[in-house]
Amino acid sequence: MTTPSTEPGRENGTRRSLRRAVPYLLLTLSVLPIVIGYAWVIIATFSYRTKGLLPIDAEGNIGGFTLQNWTFVSDAEIWRVALNTFGIAIGMVIGVGFVSSLAGYALSRMNFAGRKGFLGLTLVLHAFRPEMLLIAIFHVLLFIGGIPLIGKFFGFNTVGGVALVMVSLELPLGVWLMKGFFDNIPWDMERSALIDGASRFRVWWEIILPQIKPGLAALAIFNFITGWNAFLIPFTFTLGSKVSNLPVYLNRFSEDTSMVSWNQVAAVGLFSLLPVMIFFIFTQEMLLEIYSGGAKGGA
Amino acid sequence: MAETVVGAEAGVARAQTSRWAQIKATVGAWSFMSPAIFLVLVFFFIPAILLFVLSMTDLASSNFSDPWTYIGLENYRRLFSDRFFPKILRNTFKYVFLTLGFFNVGLALVLALLTSHINRRASFLFRLLWLLPRITPSVVYIVMWRRFVQTPPYGIINWFLSMFGVERQPYWLTEMPWLFVVLVNGFVGASFGMIIFTSAIEAIPKDLFTAAKVDGASSWQIIRDITLPLLRWPLLFVTTYQTLSLLVSFEYILLLTQGGPGLYTTEVWALTAYKRALKTYFGSHAWGYGAAWGFILVIIGVVMSVVYLRVFRFDELVQEPKIDVL
Amino acid sequence: MKVELENLTKRWGDVFGADSIDLEITDGELVAFLGPSGCGKTTTLLMVAGIYKPTEGVIRFDERVVNHVAPKDRNVGMVFQSYALYPHMTVFRNISYPLKLKKVPQEEMQRRTQQVADMMGIGHLMDRKPAQLSGGQQQRVALGRALVKEPDLLLFDEPLSNLDARLRLSMRGEIKRLQLELGITSIYVTHDQVEAMTMADRIAVMREGKLLAYGSPEELYDRPRTLFIGGFVGNPPMNFVDVEVVQENGAYHARRGGFDVVVPPERGGQAAGHGTVIFGIRPEDVAIADDGVPGEIYVVEPLGRDDLIDVRMDEEARVHVLADPALGLRIGDNVKLRFNTDEAQFFDPETEQSLLWA
Numbered sequence A: 001m002t003t004p005s006t007e008p009g010r011e012n013g014t015r016r017s018l019r020r021a022v023p024y025l026l027l028t029l030s031v032l033p034i035v036i037g038y039a040w041v042i043i044a045t046f047s048y049r050t051k052g053l054l055p056i057d058a059e060g061n062i063g064g065f066t067l068q069n070w071t072f073v074s075d076a077e078i079w080r081v082a083l084n085t086f087g088i089a090i091g092m093v094i095g096v097g098f099v100s101s102l103a104g105y106a107l108s109r110m111n112f113a114g115r116k117g118f119l120g121l122t123l124v125l126h127a128f129r130p131e132m133l134l135i136a137i138f139h140v141l142l143f144i145g146g147i148p149l150i151g152k153f154f155g156f157n158t159v160g161g162v163a164l165v166m167v168s169l170e171l172p173l174g175v176w177l178m179k180g181f182f183d184n185i186p187w188d189m190e191r192s193a194l195i196d197g198a199s200r201f202r203v204w205w206e207i208i209l210p211q212i213k214p215g216l217a218a219l220a221i222f223n224f225i226t227g228w229n230a231f232l233i234p235f236t237f238t239l240g241s242k243v244s245n246l247p248v249y250l251n252r253f254s255e256d257t258s259m260v261s262w263n264q265v266a267a268v269g270l271f272s273l274l275p276v277m278i279f280f281i282f283t284q285e286m287l288l289e290i291y292s293g294g295a296k297g298g299a
Numbered sequence B: 001m002a003e004t005v006v007g008a009e010a011g012v013a014r015a016q017t018s019r020w021a022q023i024k025a026t027v028g029a030w031s032f033m034s035p036a037i038f039l040v041l042v043f044f045f046i047p048a049i050l051l052f053v054l055s056m057t058d059l060a061s062s063n064f065s066d067p068w069t070y071i072g073l074e075n076y077r078r079l080f081s082d083r084f085f086p087k088i089l090r091n092t093f094k095y096v097f098l099t100l101g102f103f104n105v106g107l108a109l110v111l112a113l114l115t116s117h118i119n120r121r122a123s124f125l126f127r128l129l130w131l132l133p134r135i136t137p138s139v140v141y142i143v144m145w146r147r148f149v150q151t152p153p154y155g156i157i158n159w160f161l162s163m164f165g166v167e168r169q170p171y172w173l174t175e176m177p178w179l180f181v182v183l184v185n186g187f188v189g190a191s192f193g194m195i196i197f198t199s200a201i202e203a204i205p206k207d208l209f210t211a212a213k214v215d216g217a218s219s220w221q222i223i224r225d226i227t228l229p230l231l232r233w234p235l236l237f238v239t240t241y242q243t244l245s246l247l248v249s250f251e252y253i254l255l256l257t258q259g260g261p262g263l264y265t266t267e268v269w270a271l272t273a274y275k276r277a278l279k280t281y282f283g284s285h286a287w288g289y290g291a292a293w294g295f296i297l298v299i300i301g302v303v304m305s306v307v308y309l310r311v312f313r314f315d316e317l318v319q320e321p322k323i324d325v326l
Numbered sequence C: 001m002k003v004e005l006e007n008l009t010k011r012w013g014d015v016f017g018a019d020s021i022d023l024e025i026t027d028g029e030l031v032a033f034l035g036p037s038g039c040g041k042t043t044t045l046l047m048v049a050g051i052y053k054p055t056e057g058v059i060r061f062d063e064r065v066v067n068h069v070a071p072k073d074r075n076v077g078m079v080f081q082s083y084a085l086y087p088h089m090t091v092f093r094n095i096s097y098p099l100k101l102k103k104v105p106q107e108e109m110q111r112r113t114q115q116v117a118d119m120m121g122i123g124h125l126m127d128r129k130p131a132q133l134s135g136g137q138q139q140r141v142a143l144g145r146a147l148v149k150e151p152d153l154l155l156f157d158e159p160l161s162n163l164d165a166r167l168r169l170s171m172r173g174e175i176k177r178l179q180l181e182l183g184i185t186s187i188y189v190t191h192d193q194v195e196a197m198t199m200a201d202r203i204a205v206m207r208e209g210k211l212l213a214y215g216s217p218e219e220l221y222d223r224p225r226t227l228f229i230g231g232f233v234g235n236p237p238m239n240f241v242d243v244e245v246v247q248e249n250g251a252y253h254a255r256r257g258g259f260d261v262v263v264p265p266e267r268g269g270q271a272a273g274h275g276t277v278i279f280g281i282r283p284e285d286v287a288i289a290d291d292g293v294p295g296e297i298y299v300v301e302p303l304g305r306d307d308l309i310d311v312r313m314d315e316e317a318r319v320h321v322l323a324d325p326a327l328g329l330r331i332g333d334n335v336k337l338r339f340n341t342d343e344a345q346f347f348d349p350e351t352e353q354s355l356l357w358a
Ligand SMILES: Nc1ncnc2c1ncn2[C@@H]1O[C@H](COP(=O)(O)OP(=O)(O)O)[C@@H](O)[C@H]1O
Pocket: B320, B321, B322, C012, C015, C016, C017, C018, C035, C036, C037, C038, C039, C040, C041, C042, C043, C044
């Protein structure tokens, strides 16, 4: 968007373009640490060692490029871990999308006892963070693991279990945002559908959900990114690479190797970062619907 | 289809919504809510209760095989008489409000405003860069920051300093631990608010800006008189949400300083709870004691969010449904 | 189908949406709900549709109390002010949606949808999305969607208020024709009294949630029961002048200062002896003449076919008069007015009730 930076006439051109440059200047300054930091990450992954931002070889001279930090990509395990990561992220997207769009709809549009209470609760819930409840959730997952059949998919040390916990973790945000999206849909459309003969469930699925597609997409992107980077939950509730994801793998990797090569850690990190970055580049426009849910004009 | 009353006597009957219809509507609505309620029960409430129960036991890795022994409020007594309790409490609020004020809300808002005043493509680039810390695995992100602060020859800050001929090149993390704790968290935290605010700004009808421009308002006046007032709800939401996020977050501090340097310099409550429960120095896990720390934090979080809900009057956001039937 | 509303009330806290409305609509009738915006027309309509639950009162379809019947089981069709089309569906899917929900077989659905669309003159637009249609076409889709399920009752909520003046005029005629042809009982909500007068069999005038009057257009126009109805129905609105009615030499006179007109005994007799009463006369029943009540022209508003002349008879008494533009009247001219008192109305200034029509 381009909100005004132009001033009403008369002002001379140089001053105007100077003024236009101010936001660029400030933004550039703000990202400087990030640019420098990531420059180092990229350089480091291709070198033995670094001095400041420069790659150096064994003698301390500039040089010493290498691809050895990237050899892990030929390891089959990393791809399996990457697949798990993807699974957890997608699980998050679908789970949070489904559960919070149902709850958000009811909270925004239905009259029922307990509605206000639950709305307040969604924000309060954010204070019950699984980070604090880890020990207790551990026991819950152990219990679920003991249930026949269900336990195999959603118990301790399963991708399903981790995804469930992750979905719950994101529910307060999801429900709150979803409720906001639904609040922007005109009532007449829904009334019309009810008179046409639809049940509330059909109205939700056939009439209202299609209206908030941009918001759904934005929430999905947000959850994908969150799910892809999840560390604490998968770290605590999984054992071994069969179910762990990239951040966990990375952590183990950085603790396993007797002599940790931080440059190699950086390479794995970059490997894990790249897909999300590319994903984000293509979806940023959609992500920016996260507040309005696609309804332009209503805040 | 519900009951239909036939006959004249029904004419005078007050058609107060029958109990049955009300129950039906509530059941219908709760069926929409049920998946969320299920997850909330299983992964929020039951664990919270378990946590409270745990906090009244002496469960630890040293006596794991024993049945849990009930020790009442002993863990809480121990917690409040801990020599570092006041310091940790102070640290927690310092950490939360500095990061929140300067980055998660403050800088986030500035970034959203700035990027909405520049070329769209350029704004995409800046947002992407700002999002990098959030999408980088924490381990690698911390490795990067450690590189910044390290002593020569590896440290990046010192490398730049030496280019300018500055003599003193310390280990910056011990030099100013709080600065870096806030920076490291702030660079991750700012992007959440930035995205929400940008999105909210984009949702403002363009007519408003056009009208203000026609009226001769300057950029600053437009921001002050139009944009900011319309950002009220997103601002309050981000403030509330991020306060709670920061309150319980410890991952980056754990990886960066482990609460140091020295004794509890940057130790925050959540980190203490985590360490007591899962990472004691003696290699033993004091789950019960850690649970007490965790439970108090949950209470603090709940109290704060209730205060926020009241102060910010979030109930104004709640519109009444304009359909009565299910 | 016959519709009966009894003591129908909708309240949100202390806000009254509708306040004990009693009304009966006979089979095949088109009833207009007429009233200023915010008076509870939509609220009443939505209760009839089943979207709002009445706080009190009963709704009957034929003899059946439908208070607890779900909207989908009431078999009503509704056209909304905003049209409320489904933006992600094509015209075909919009119109056929009620049939799809009724699980009407594919073939029959196809046929009925096409039939309704053709009737509405949008048969060639079936694959368009609502956003690609003009306002008038969207209106027709909304109408088609309401008609396709062959409802027992049609509800219109200010359906024409978003159209331009010319289209409004032609749609007005078309809706009326359709309604007559299909013979479906209809409730038509509007704030435009011309619309109500021209289309409705009976008009329910509402204000602040209350039903003020219910009757045929002629009844409301010729025999207004209250001051409000008198002033509200008819355009340009009725003139009101405070007068005293006295009997002199067998004739009844309505008088104030220099204003003195003779009124027929069947009307004057009802108004005499009440002290000061409000005399009401429609602009079309006042004429500029060679003799009569003197006055001075205050404003001239050309309406095209007529000029609307605001004449001041004294400090507090002004009347609007319809006059031929050919007369070339100007502000400041002195004129004489003749009143067709066969159509005079009298109202009690306290109760605002008509003194003529109990
Ligand atoms: N869902 C609602 N909640 C609270 N008040 C309402 C609601 N719907 C309508 N009202 C109020 O009821 C009154 C009548 O509204 P409405 O029926 O929409 O009027 P109309 O259609 O005649 O313009 C108004 O004062 C309005 O503010």
